Amino acid sequence: MSALSATNKYLFRYKWHFLGGILFVALSTLLAIFPAQIVRYAFDLVSEGIDLYHLFAGTSSQGEVYSLFGRNVLLYGILIIVLALLRGIFLFFMRQTLIVMSRHIENDQKNEIYQHYQTLPLAFYRRHSTGDLMSRISEDVGRVRMYFGPAIMYFMQLVLLFVLIVPLMFMVNVKLTIYTLLPLPILSVSIFYVNNLIEKKSDEIQRSLSGMTTFVQEAFSGIRVLKSFVREQDSHQQFARASNEYKEKSLSLNFVNSLFFPLIMFLVGLSTIVTVYVGGQEVIRGTITTGSIAEFLIYVNLLTWPVTALGWTSSLVQRAEASQARINEFLDQKTDIVSQQNIEQEMVGDIVFDNVSFTYPDTGIQALHNVSFRIRPGQTLAVIGNTGSGKSTVAVLLCRLFDVTTGTIRIDGVDVRDYSLNSLREQIGYVPQDVFLFSDSIRNNINFGLNNPTEERMQQAAKDANVYDNIIRFPEGFDTKLGERGITLSGGQKQRVSIARALVKEPKILILDDSLSAVDTNTENAILDALQRIMHNRTSLIISHRVSSVKLADEILVLDDGVIVQHGTHEVLMQDADGLYRALYERQLQSEDAA
Template sequence: MPALTATNKYLLRYKWHFLGGVLFVGLSTLLAIFPAQIVRYAFDLVGEGIDLYHLYGGTRAQTQVYELFGRNVLLYGVLILLMALLRGVFLFFMRQTLIVMSRLVENDQKNEIYQHYQSLPLSFYRRHSTGDLMSRISEDVGRVRMYIGPAIMYFLQLVLLFVLIVPLMLMVNVKLTLYTLLPLPVLSISIFYVNNIIQRKSDEIQRSLSGMTTFVQEAFSGIRVIKSFVREQDSHRQFTAASNEYKEKSLSLNFVNSLFFPLILFLVGLSTIITVWVGGQEVIRGTITTGSIAEFLIYVNLLTWPVTALGWTSSLVQRAEASQARINEFMDQKTDIVSRQNIELDIKGDISFEHVSFTYPDTGIQALRDVSFRIRPGQTLAVIGNTGSGKSTVAALLSRLYDVTEGSISVDGVDVRDLALTSLRSQIGYVPQDVFLFSDSIRNNINFGLDQPDEERMLQAARDANVYNNIIDFPQGFDTKLGERGITLSGGQKQRVSIARALVKEPKILILDDALSAVDTDTENAILGALQRIMHNRTSLIISHRVSSVKLADEILVLDDGQIVQHGTHEALMRDEQGLYRALYERQLQSEEA
């Protein structure tokens, strides 16, 4: 199957595990076959020993026959026991090589997928849901592991057993061999179809469980909304419906599982009956001995599980192929956000947008149209406009989360597409509009962008973001653990922690994307007062829809529908009575007064 060829590199990487596994499969298989022949000799010995014992009845030779018979039976028993012990040892090493190999491959594949995910651009994440990404790195990788480990292991066992056992059986009696093996293909095909039904129902259960888990997660995350709208009963009814669906699917799977083992036992029993019946007739004819029947019964039992596993492993391989195809679909996607020259630059902060236009690749929406401006080192530029005017797109393009559709953006005279991505982004402090805090301590959230955390820098950043006093009021201070997405904090506190996270980096370029929207006017003024000191001699970009947040900037850009409609200082823009900036200012002033 072509998709699974992508896993060949892992087999080469762990070739010694694989080759060791093949060796141990072969040794354990041989030690499973040899006892069957010893049992045949033992059975025949018992028959011959009884005949001789009666033949020499009443003579001294009878005692010698008895002693010889006892020694031989004991020898055969000891040999069978030793082979069983050795086989157990080799089976242990077989799993320690092949199954361990599959776990190592699983770990490598998950790491590679995660690393590849991080290299993909934001447009990729806008096209794919988080659930889909999680499914491919967990469920799909797990299915591929089942192919690399159990499927290969049991297939090797089956091949070796058939190659070694069937010729031995044919050498004893062709007719008995054909009748004995007759039910086994039926068993394998039956298991294949039953297992596919089980896997399909398991997938349905997994999807049902995933939907129920998502519902519960959203319900608990949005518990404030549910309570405020008094929708607890409605939420409980929806959960009950989802839970009942999961129960029905689980019971349906349980019914199919109940048929699984009876089917195996029936077909195995059928092979045993055929062996005894046909073998008995052959013994009567004198073509084989009773020991041969015992040998055949052991062979049938040895072949039963691998043949059963053939149907199961065939299903595993099919599912692994589908999962690897899904993984390959993502792994084959390459990021277009790559550096052309990989220039490492100590940024001074001279930023220039020249005739920049940008259209989002996934939606086709044009966010910017022929935008040109310049921010000189140490200056503060504010960008203001109505919702959807393209303000946040300016920040995304400067951080090179996207590449421009037309025009160019340069930093210190170098096109950002020529700069090394890590060099550019490590010197930018970015506070996004949608604040995201990790489920970790406040300390670790603020120090997130630092390789070597600095206590003094962290404390100063918290003071500059006007969140220090709030944090030390918590019982555990900076070691306070935040809930999911920072739910422990208020909206304004989350924004200020996010600002502190950007400030602690001491960036060359500071970008605040509507970072003060959730704080009150007094807190906003306090933060802006602290930021004035921080932004001194540091290139800064303030994006906001509130005039109060941008009036301290050296220059202000006013965007409307992706175009610059005004450009100047606060005082100059206020003198234009017909301008959009004046209209925004008066509207917000009236809102605050109201």
């Protein structure tokens, strides 16, 4: 229960739901007990009424006895119906307090986890799979909800029923009470083990289904590759194996489920037989009445479900504790990307990298080593190099998605670690190398970074990114819905929509991280011509492995294995015959000629 102590704050938050739930549990329990005593009186009345009826046989009083007997039985019947209706009302309110409370807690916990996820650094997401993140916010939270809802509700019912019913049973007859309650602990323990077995098999089925779903998703996402390599039959065989595994596990669960209710009914029936047999012997001895047997049978039925639920709720609490421990594991992780002074100011765009070195924390790979350069306000700097040279690392450090290992990055003389994260990132337009578009309309993808977008800004950004003409040719224009990860668009169109998303913000600093790699030369030149106007008086950083994308920059940095090996304008760098920049230029020129 130590892990679940972290959720006590929710009980305090919804204390009125919780206290109201306890009240309605108590009232519904009391109203379940009273009818049992009325049934006892009714049974005894019937027995006594029959005896009196026969005693006054042949007299005028026999009719009065019959009439009195009928009125009393009717009264008891009406009382039982009224109490049942009242109990139904209180059971309704019991669920409307405790179960509703559990749903509120589920919602709050999901929001808390999601909000916490967004504060964690990129290193966290590189260590954990998306499936793991999803399972903690869905399955694990769902199991914790079962603890706050059914587990607490049924446990309180059991405690109240035992506290109220068992003393009443002992007051009637000790021997009958002991024999009647004897099968109930066996029932509870049996349900506990059977339910654990059910839950274990359910987890196996869930994992099997998750694996099969992932396989199908990948197969359909990569259908072009699948068809190109003629692997349809092989893919079908793999799916058939996964499907058969899922079927076998489902059948195994179905077998265990089939044992669940027969086990309950057998042990309940055993309690009923014991009650009738032992109670009958006590009636013969004259220690109890037949009404007491009826009362005991009602008590047994009242105790059966809570005792059954004890095994079930014990399993629920165990699973909730394990799930909350998994949730706490993530909630206890804190981001190290925090603002030191929370400075919020409008940027001019004077960027300085001062002896910056960076090693990725999860892999230990050193991406940059003592990198120093300056981009003056309104200037455009290009960073070029081979794959793995550390180009993209410059961008993520500037956006402060990671913090430098050593050295300092300053914007307008202020360390980026002193800026408010929101203020820093809102003033930077970043087009990442790995383009990601949401399964939404093109309009909403472009306006993603704006709170109050306008049609004019959106259209102008699309024109500057040279994607406007493509968009308006779609039947629904800017309202065209994109598929998963923007699959509706071509690679070049996705890149240009991503550029438009950055441009519409009108950022103080613009970062293009290899964002023209999927477009042809003519489109690239058109975008660069438009960007020249946009970059005027705006600090810009162009990262690319293509020389054609960077030659219009004011200055060019050439990175190799995390170290600056050349620095200058296109003309100056081309004069170095042995330099990496000229080698890259000539290699790409030959590739274009060959194409």
